[in-house]
Structures are given as C-alpha cells and as structure tokens.
Amino acid sequence: MLSGFARTTERQGEIAEVLLRNGWKFMRQLVLGKKPGEPDLPPPAVLRQILVELGPVYVKLGQLLSTRPDLLPVRYTEALSTLQSKVPPVEWSDMEIVIRRELPQPYGTVFAHVHPQPVAAGSIGQTYRATLTDGTEVALKVQRPGISEVIDQDLTLLRSLAALAEQTEWGQSWNLVALVDEFSTVLLQELDFTREAAFTRQISQNLQRSPWPEVRELKVPRVHDELTTPRLLVLEWLDGVPLLAGYRTTERTQGPAIARMILRAFFQQICWDGLFHGDPHPGNFFYLKNGQVALLDFGNVARLDPRTQGLITEFLLAIVTLDPRRCVQLTLELSESPRPDDLNQLEQDFGRLLRRYYPRTLDQMNFGQLLRDILETARQNRVRLPGSMGVLARTLAYLESMGRELDPQFDLVAEIRPLMGRLLQQQLMGSDGLPVLLQTALDLRSLSLDSPRQVELLLRRVNSENLRWQVHIADLDLIYRALDIASSRLAYSVVVAAFIIGAAIIFDRGQANLELFLGAGLLLVGATTLGFWLLFRILRPQRLR
Numbered sequence: 001m002l003s004g005f006a007r008t009t010e011r012q013g014e015i016a017e018v019l020l021r022n023g024w025k026f027m028r029q030l031v032l033g034k035k036p037g038e039p040d041l042p043p044p045a046v047l048r049q050i051l052v053e054l055g056p057v058y059v060k061l062g063q064l065l066s067t068r069p070d071l072l073p074v075r076y077t078e079a080l081s082t083l084q085s086k087v088p089p090v091e092w093s094d095m096e097i098v099i100r101r102e103l104p105q106p107y108g109t110v111f112a113h114v115h116p117q118p119v120a121a122g123s124i125g126q127t128y129r130a131t132l133t134d135g136t137e138v139a140l141k142v143q144r145p146g147i148s149e150v151i152d153q154d155l156t157l158l159r160s161l162a163a164l165a166e167q168t169e170w171g172q173s174w175n176l177v178a179l180v181d182e183f184s185t186v187l188l189q190e191l192d193f194t195r196e197a198a199f200t201r202q203i204s205q206n207l208q209r210s211p212w213p214e215v216r217e218l219k220v221p222r223v224h225d226e227l228t229t230p231r232l233l234v235l236e237w238l239d240g241v242p243l244l245a246g247y248r249t250t251e252r253t254q255g256p257a258i259a260r261m262i263l264r265a266f267f268q269q270i271c272w273d274g275l276f277h278g279d280p281h282p283g284n285f286f287y288l289k290n291g292q293v294a295l296l297d298f299g300n301v302a303r304l305d306p307r308t309q310g311l312i313t314e315f316l317l318a319i320v321t322l323d324p325r326r327c328v329q330l331t332l333e334l335s336e337s338p339r340p341d342d343l344n345q346l347e348q349d350f351g352r353l354l355r356r357y358y359p360r361t362l363d364q365m366n367f368g369q370l371l372r373d374i375l376e377t378a379r380q381n382r383v384r385l386p387g388s389m390g391v392l393a394r395t396l397a398y399l400e401s402m403g404r405e406l407d408p409q410f411d412l413v414a415e416i417r418p419l420m421g422r423l424l425q426q427q428l429m430g431s432d433g434l435p436v437l438l439q440t441a442l443d444l445r446s447l448s449l450d451s452p453r454q455v456e457l458l459l460r461r462v463n464s465e466n467l468r469w470q471v472h473i474a475d476l477d478l479i480y481r482a483l484d485i486a487s488s489r490l491a492y493s494v495v496v497a498a499f500i501i502g503a504a505i506i507f508d509r510g511q512a513n514l515e516l517f518l519g520a521g522l523l524l525v526g527a528t529t530l531g532f533w534l535l536f537r538i539l540r541p542q543r544l545r
Helices: 010-021 026-031 043-055 056-065 076-081 092-102 146-164 167-174 176-190 193-208 243-248 254-274 304-321 324-334 345-359 365-382 388-404 412-429 434-462 476-509 514-537
Strands: 111-114 123-133 139-143 232-236 240-242 275-277 285-288 293-295 300-304
Touching: 010 043, 010 146, 043 056, 043 076, 043 139, 056 076, 056 146, 056 176, 056 412, 092 139, 092 232, 111 412, 139 193, 146 176, 146 240, 146 434, 193 232, 193 254, 193 275, 243 285, 243 388, 254 293, 254 388, 254 412, 275 293, 293 388, 300 388, 304 324, 304 365, 304 388, 304 412, 324 365, 345 365, 365 412, 434 476, 476 514
Parallel strands: none
Antiparallel strands: 111 123, 123 139, 139 232, 240 285, 275 300, 285 293
16 A cells, blocks of 8 residues: 555655656655665666656756756766656647736737747747737747646645655755755746746846957847736747757858857856856757847756855866866865765865866867766765756856857867956956056055065064063963962972871881870871862862853
C-alpha cells in the first residue's frame, strides 16, 4: 500500500505511479513510507523521462537543475539541458477570454486584429501576433488559464517530497527543502509578466549606456506598459528569423563582429550591471530584416548582488590566469555550504583540472566546459555554490558555442582578457577616468609637498626628551592580577616551609624542654593549617575578572 502521501490526492497518486513505473528505487521507498537505502539517481535518460511524464512544472525543475553542475554530475545536467515543455496549445477561445479579462480597455478599441494561431506555445504562456488599432504590430504573451493553480499544487507536492528526502543524511547535506524553495521563487516569478516587462526595460536601458557602440545596436523589444498586466505581456513585434538560421542564408562577413558584440553585451550585463539574461540559447537571438540582432525572452533573468558580482569577476580572472589557489579562495567565499575539511584536496583537484587545460592553446580551450568542470569539482568536494554560478556557466557555454558558429576563429578567453582590463579601469577610476586621474595627481602632489615637513617634525619629536609614548595593552589588568595571585601563593609556600623546618629543628634540640616542645607543636599545626588552606586555594582558584 502507498503511504498517506500517495493517497491524499489524485495528482499525488499520479506522481507516485510515474516514479514506480520508471523504477526509481530511492524515491519509490520514500513514497511507500519505507526507510530508503543509499541515495541513488536513475540514469540520466530515465530521470529526464520521469520529469517529462510528470508535466510542465517538473520540466521547469529539470531545466533549473540543468544549470546546477554543483548539484548534479555533468552527464545529468547535459541530459536535462535538452528538456522542452511539449504541451498542446490551449484553444484560442479560452486564451481570448484571458486577454479580454486582462485588458484595461475594451478589446475592440485596443486590437484591430489578433492572429488566433499561436507563434509559440510554452508551459506557462502562449505567444500571438497582433495589430493595434493604430497599426502597430505587437507580440502578445498570454498566460495559460489555470496554470497558477497547477503550479501551486505541484510545488506543494515537491515540498513534501523534499521533506521526505531530508529525513536521510543525503537530503540534509544538500538542504533539499531550501532548493525547492529557491525553485518555487523562480517559478512563481515567471508567473508575473510585469517582472519580465521590468527586466526587459532595465536590460534595454543598461545596454543603451554601454561603452561599446556596437552593443548599443543590440535590439531589445519595447514594452507596451499601458497594456501589460501580470498575465498579459505586450511587446514590440520584431520581424526576423533565429540568428543562426538567418546568418547561414546571408553573407558571413558579419559573423565575427556579431559574435564580439554579443559577448561584450553579456560581459557588461554580468560584470558591470549585475543583471543578465539567463537563457541566451540561439533561439532567443533573432536576425532582423534591417540587419540588426535582437535579444528576446527575458523571463529567465539572473541578478547578482555587488559582492557576488565582484567575486564572480575575480573568479573568471583566476580561471583565465589558471590560478588554482585563488580559485579555491574564491570558491570558499562564494560557497553556501560549510568549509570542507580537506582544503588541500580541493586545491589539488582544481590544480589538476586547470593543468589539464593549460597545454592547450586559447583557441582549443572550451571555456564554458572548463567552468562546468570547476563546478563539478566543487560538487565532488561537497562545496555548494550559488545557483547564479550554474546559470553563468550555461550562459558562457551558449555564448561560446554560438560565437564559434558565427566565427570559426572565435576565442572566448582572448576576447575576455581585454574586457577584464577595461573592467578594472572602470572599477578603479569610474566611467569618467580623467577627473579621477587629475584628482589623484593633485593628491599625490600634495602628499609629496607635505611629507618632508611631516617626517622632519616626527624626527624632532623622537629626538626630544619630552616625547612620551602611550601604549595600551589589552587585558593588562588580568595579567597583573594573575601575577599577584602567583606571587602570593609563592610567599605562602615559603612561610609554610619555614614553619615546618623550624618545628623540626626545635623537636630535635628541645625535647627535654616542655615549652619548646609545645612551641614546635604549634608551629607544626600552623604549617599544616596554612598548607591545607594553600592547597585548597590552588585546587579551587578564584575566577579572574
């Protein structure tokens, strides 16, 4: 019999049945309420099939896990990276109801025509081409009806599974409930199309401020804010074809320039802006009829706080310079898990990995694969890095692969090195370096003029008999107190020894004299009493305050 987990709802029963049918032993034992054995994953193809059968939410989970080589071995992330939500499109009549409900104005006053056939259908929304009443061509991204309820139900089930798995040592070590919460946050954010609209506007504005003129030419669709709601996104329609398909049908002389422009755009997003497109696969780049390149679909965007952004920038520089020790230091600073017990092993693994790439020339080095291997090495040493590192690895892998499609001589490392120099200049002197440079020169001039006088004044004070030094030593009172106690005990010990020696001499020489004999006895009693008191104080010392 299935446990209460599997009997609660029909949906839970469906999930349990899929897990049982595909023979995932570890999860099957959890669902059946039995004590699981050693944690195991099914083969990559089986895990991929399980997620497909479980539905769109679990496909999204697989897509998220494909960006986390710090959690799964490379063969799993590669298998999950090909996951696509294969869901039948919703009928136009149902989608039209959603559009009419979301519009702030009557349907007929907004659209002159909407093509009922979707141009794209995903697990969360479907995209249509439409024409506004003023003749403007737009793209409508409409949320599938009822998808939020399905997602809420499946997320509840995922949390239940994570809580079951955390009853094992393996589940606790990876903090599975926190991972599910992270996934829930990402998925629920994708349900709010106003967030995607905000990211689209922000990245467009950032690119328009780029220091490279060619990056400012990268086209981002304009958002129609007055028509956009959490369930309806209205964007400028961009007429074109996927970049690689369009590039193959035209002259290839622009390939190197396009590859360089895209790399610089993403370098700026990652290292300068801290906000970057998290899914730059070739299908999200369009080659427009006017010859421009467009970047689409900002539903998956990664944000980096200033600290993480700086560490990732240093991490990339350490990889480019093949510095294993620096890689270890930065990995530990980025880590979300406790420090590993054997840091030497981690450094040796990084060194071995980087040496494997070192003999290769730059054009032979697969930088995206190198970064994924580094995350895999961290995972093997039980170091868990933030999810942004996995998204970054996938982003660079996409850019490198597409760059070599556009330009067979494309060299990601060689292109990044001068950009790193520009970044360091930006961080040191800001966007306008001349005023900062002039101010620095004036400060150095002032320092050079004042320094001799200050040094002369210091030397005069050192040679002066009136110079007094004030030195403060922390906890000096405790040291004084400890020395006082030690010296007191030493004095008591000397007195006790004197009493004992005196009593012994009197006993030896004054046995016939009763008064001397009694005096010697008193000395011995006093020595004994004082000795016991001293012993008691030594065994139970007063606390130093």
